[in-house]
Amino acid sequence: MDLLVLFLITSTLSMAIAPGTASETEDRHLLFLCRYFPWLWCCRYGVLGRVCHYTKECRLFLGNTVCSGGRCRCAPGYDQISGKCVQPKTIDDPCTSDQECMATILDGICNPTESQCACVEGKVEYNETTCGEPKTIGDPCTSDQECMATILNGICNPTESQCACVEGKVEYNETTCGEPKTIGDPCTSDQECTATILNGICNPTESQCACIEGKVEYNATTCTGNAVA
Incomplete structure (x- = not known):
């Protein structure tokens, strides 16, 4: 049955449906229609891709749609996900299903605890639409x-x-870059000093870069030789 005919049927039936937001009304139209006419094409296969004449024919059954090229399609700025048209998601956007996030976020998922789009386990955020290997x-x-x-x-x-x-x-270290250190500079770890000081170490008592035990300062970035007793 053509959507234009369904539009006329549902327009009449919709008077029995309680008022609500546009999206809620559209959903109730489809639920109400499919309850009594489950054999209809839009109930069995969905609205998207169905032949149409006017945008209202599509939107009566599914929100965020337009009639374009004689077919019901998602409106500009919306993506088709599980038979519905939703706005593209980015990291941290609210979500209710993985599919919402996966549609526009590489290696994205809907975090069930926070109900927000996030990266799948083992991946990190490169940008708002891309997750990848650390x-x-x-x-x-x-x-x-x-x-x-x-x-x-x-x-x-x-x-x-x-x-x-x-x-x-x-x-x-493999995940940290910092300021080059010289002997006497403040430090919090040996790695900060060893990066630029030969035989350097972070003196835990003074929290300063120094020479390792048994070596003496040759210049600001070099410890060498043996300490004189």
């Missing part, structure tokens, strides 16, 4: 966002296409 220094990359997601002061080196430290920073 990166470390030296990993291959195609964009800065891939490296910045898990590397402090990280960047994608365009020459080598590998994650690296931004200019002026040095590698403390």
